[in-house]
Amino acid sequence: MPEPLDAALTEVRALLLDPLLTRAVAAGRRRGHRPSMVRAELRPVALKAGPRLQIATSDGARPYTRNVAPGTEADAAVDALLAEPFGNWHVETADVTLQLRVTKSGEAQVHRVAAARPAPEPGGHDRAKEWLLDPGDEIFTEIGGSAAKRRQVDAFLRALAATLPDDLTGPLRVVDLGCGNAYLTFAAYRYLSQRGLDVQLVGVDVREDQRRRNTELAERLGWAGQVSFVAGTIADAVVEPAPDLVLALHACDTATDEALARAVRWDARWVLAAPCCHHDLAAQLRARPAPSPYELLTRQGILRERFADVLTDSLRAALLRLHGYRTEVVEFVDSRHTPRNLLIRARRVGAAADPGQRAEYRALLDQWQVTPRLETLLAAREG
Numbered sequence: 001m002p003e004p005l006d007a008a009l010t011e012v013r014a015l016l017l018d019p020l021l022t023r024a025v026a027a028g029r030r031r032g033h034r035p036s037m038v039r040a041e042l043r044p045v046a047l048k049a050g051p052r053l054q055i056a057t058s059d060g061a062r063p064y065t066r067n068v069a070p071g072t073e074a075d076a077a078v079d080a081l082l083a084e085p086f087g088n089w090h091v092e093t094a095d096v097t098l099q100l101r102v103t104k105s106g107e108a109q110v111h112r113v114a115a116a117r118p119a120p121e122p123g124g125h126d127r128a129k130e131w132l133l134d135p136g137d138e139i140f141t142e143i144g145g146s147a148a149k150r151r152q153v154d155a156f157l158r159a160l161a162a163t164l165p166d167d168l169t170g171p172l173r174v175v176d177l178g179c180g181n182a183y184l185t186f187a188a189y190r191y192l193s194q195r196g197l198d199v200q201l202v203g204v205d206v207r208e209d210q211r212r213r214n215t216e217l218a219e220r221l222g223w224a225g226q227v228s229f230v231a232g233t234i235a236d237a238v239v240e241p242a243p244d245l246v247l248a249l250h251a252c253d254t255a256t257d258e259a260l261a262r263a264v265r266w267d268a269r270w271v272l273a274a275p276c277c278h279h280d281l282a283a284q285l286r287a288r289p290a291p292s293p294y295e296l297l298t299r300q301g302i303l304r305e306r307f308a309d310v311l312t313d314s315l316r317a318a319l320l321r322l323h324g325y326r327t328e329v330v331e332f333v334d335s336r337h338t339p340r341n342l343l344i345r346a347r348r349v350g351a352a353a354d355p356g357q358r359a360e361y362r363a364l365l366d367q368w369q370v371t372p373r374l375e376t377l378l379a380a381r382e383g
Contacts, residue, residue, distance in 0.1 A: 021091070024041070178250075323378065324352075
């Protein structure tokens, strides 16, 4: 049921100044009004000078962060934010989570959830699972996504956290190729910006309707100045300037090869790609007999398909190494959540290809008489 807006904002104010506050976000706008900022985020921080309330705001072009002392300074800062015509407030304390949305008629729709004690983990450990991005984060209210998808995204973010250096500073340009509904796009922006990085992120998908949908989501979240979307193919979409970091989550079949080739073309510093289906090499394996003595690997259809998966990603990793990347293939999430749980993780080091590595790669191709799509794409680039 709608509630009076003044009463709801009074409740929000009390929570924002509550010592048990953990985090709060204001975004969006009320009908017929425009706040002076597109987003504000508040959280308590512990500094040498004592506890402070950190307020991070963005005008759509650049972020601004300040730390205010408890008492009069914090009261005034909170009152100023509450005077802004934001359309949504999301406030979390140790005791309650409150979501406030201002309706078109100017009334408040308020949803309150009491904090629950987490259920014990198997084995008797009474502690909540640690997430890099809380599954209760308000962005999931906007972007949706199943529990399985959120686990995949969180696992992908953990791999990303392990890839980027801890002391990374400065602007970071990111592209998410084949972004689809942009679950990873928005989650990656949230995580990277929470690390204090100045992030510009572009999502690429072939569908124009997805571009429009995702752009509207970015506007509702107050991120339109930092997160944008382009409609186009992975191979040809215009992304300028070239990104530092390339992401691709479950781009089907040779779309993963196109993502990897594009990353190499950009000389991206980091690449994280979780492949999906592997039809291309599987079809090549079906078209010719296996070399002796490996007929047993491909005689049964299911084994041939699984071998094609392994061969495809092995050759992708080898090609990235030959083009100056230090590469590893890891399992980024438990197979219970998705059978497509391998991640190709690469960092550009610029080292020249080792002749022994080239010979090893070529020998494998000659033996199996296959041509990886990624090799064709990279050869076209060099030509």
